[in-house]
Each structure stands twice: as structure tokens, then as C-alpha cells.
Amino acid sequence: MPSSVRHITPKPLSSGAGSFLVVIAVWIVAGLLLPLNVAAQTPVSNVSIEERVSIEERKTAEDGHTMANSRIVIDDFESYEEGALPTKWRAQRDGRLVPLTESFFDDRERFDVRRERGNGFTRAFADGEAVHINMDNGTDFNWDTSSHPVLAWDWRAVRLPEGSREDQEKLNDSGAGVYIVFSIDGVLIKRPKIIKYVYSASLPVETVVTYGKLKVIVAASALDGSGSWQRVERDVVEDYRKVFGEDAPKRPLRLRLWADSDNTNTVAIADFDNILLLPAR
Numbered sequence: 001m002p003s004s005v006r007h008i009t010p011k012p013l014s015s016g017a018g019s020f021l022v023v024i025a026v027w028i029v030a031g032l033l034l035p036l037n038v039a040a041q042t043p044v045s046n047v048s049i050e051e052r053v054s055i056e057e058r059k060t061a062e063d064g065h066t067m068a069n070s071r072i073v074i075d076d077f078e079s080y081e082e083g084a085l086p087t088k089w090r091a092q093r094d095g096r097l098v099p100l101t102e103s104f105f106d107d108r109e110r111f112d113v114r115r116e117r118g119n120g121f122t123r124a125f126a127d128g129e130a131v132h133i134n135m136d137n138g139t140d141f142n143w144d145t146s147s148h149p150v151l152a153w154d155w156r157a158v159r160l161p162e163g164s165r166e167d168q169e170k171l172n173d174s175g176a177g178v179y180i181v182f183s184i185d186g187v188l189i190k191r192p193k194i195i196k197y198v199y200s201a202s203l204p205v206e207t208v209v210t211y212g213k214l215k216v217i218v219a220a221s222a223l224d225g226s227g228s229w230q231r232v233e234r235d236v237v238e239d240y241r242k243v244f245g246e247d248a249p250k251r252p253l254r255l256r257l258w259a260d261s262d263n264t265n266t267v268a269i270a271d272f273d274n275i276l277l278l279p280a281r
């Protein structure tokens, strides 16, 4: 800024010459500042609206691309203290999900978080009971089967319900289950379409058992052993087409981890970890 501007001394407004000098000073200062303002805005105003839209579109496309190509961790059970309840998940009451609290559990049914060699996981325990924890798609996690058709998880059958068989209603218990509610159809009578992946005590892997719109798919079997961790990856879009004969909904409604031993009145203990959504293979 030229030094002449700084040295202007305002005079009382009552003086005609003073008023004139003030007007001149304001005019000079405004004239000098205006280019500074314009300069300060230049980086923004030089980018046209079209260019800005194009930058935003590119950014969004890149984000979408990254999302579509990366795995989504629903829960790896690392964020909880040992012995805590896995509270990212919720209990179901009257069909709705509500916060998971101790009031849902007792000495015959429980889900809690354990640690082994530093790794956190959740353990389901059911003594003559059925127990589950749930997440709703869109609220608790975000699942689009068109970008992420594969649901993966690790599980370990510590104790499977003795004598259970998913293909006989009276013996229908599964020591471990991963259950997806895809849709609920019907106005008066609600009919959910469900796939329940189970760790069966008795049936071979890939067995499918139908209970109306509930399809049970054996994803692991005690026939192949139990007691150690197993990784399961299921293309649910492919499985859905196989069991329902149609395209899977893009947005399943609910995900559930499950253990039951109520029909055989025995004990089931199962561990779950690394619940993931994977992009198309």
C-alpha cells in the first residue's frame, strides 16, 4: 500500500476542505482495498460452476468406487471390554430392535464379548433356550447386496446341541446361526423371507431345509469337525436365487446372530467374529 494513504490525517467534518479530503481518502482506500478483495476471492471465482460440479462428481464417484471395492466391517468385536455386551447389536422386542441390556439375558441365555490372545469375539450361550442379537440395515450398518453380495464371518462351535437336526421340527436347534431377514411381505399376515445359515450338529454342508419362507442353509457341519474357528463366505445373492428362485433384494432388512437349544433342551455354545460384507468376487 502506498505510504501517501497512511499519512492522510482526517480533518473535522465541519470544514468543507476537510470533508472533501475525507471523501478523497475513503475513495483512495476503497480503491486500494477493492483489488485486494477481488484477489482474495480469485481462487474460487476463477473456477466455473461447471468445473466445480465436475470436481464434486469426480470426488463422489471416487468415494463410491472406493466403497464398492472395499470390505465393510459390521463388527470385529474389538471395540468392547472383555465381559461386556456387544452393544452395537440390539435385542428384539415385539418385532422391533431395542438396546441390548442385561435384562435380556440370564444364566440360561447370553451373548457377551470374550478375548483370547488379544482377539475379541462374541460368545452365544443357550441352555434350553434360543438367544439372538440383531442389527437393522440402514440403522446399525449399511448393506447394498448389489455392491457387496458376500457376507463373511468366523465362527467356532464350542458345543453343539446334542441330537439336534434342522430338518426335523421337534429337534430343530442350531448351535450357531447367521440369519438374514430379506423382506417382509403381506398386509395382514406378515411373511418374512429369511435365509438362516447354520452350523449343524448333524446335517452335511449345503443341505437346504425349507420352513415356508424360512430357508435353512447348512454352512458348516459337525460332520467336518467342530471346536475350532472356521471362516465362512457366502454369496447371499447367489444363495437367495438358489432357494427363492428370484433376485435378492438390494437392501436386506435385518441381520441376526443366533444360537438355540430349546427343542433338544441341551446346551449350545458358539463364538462369532469378523462379521464382514465383501464386494463381488
Ligand SMILES: [Ca+2]
Binding pocket: 076, 077, 078, 119, 120, 121, 273, 274
Ligand atoms: Ca475380533
Ligand SMILES: [Ca+2]
Binding pocket: 130, 171, 172, 173, 174, 260, 261, 262, 263, 264
Ligand atoms: Ca429350536
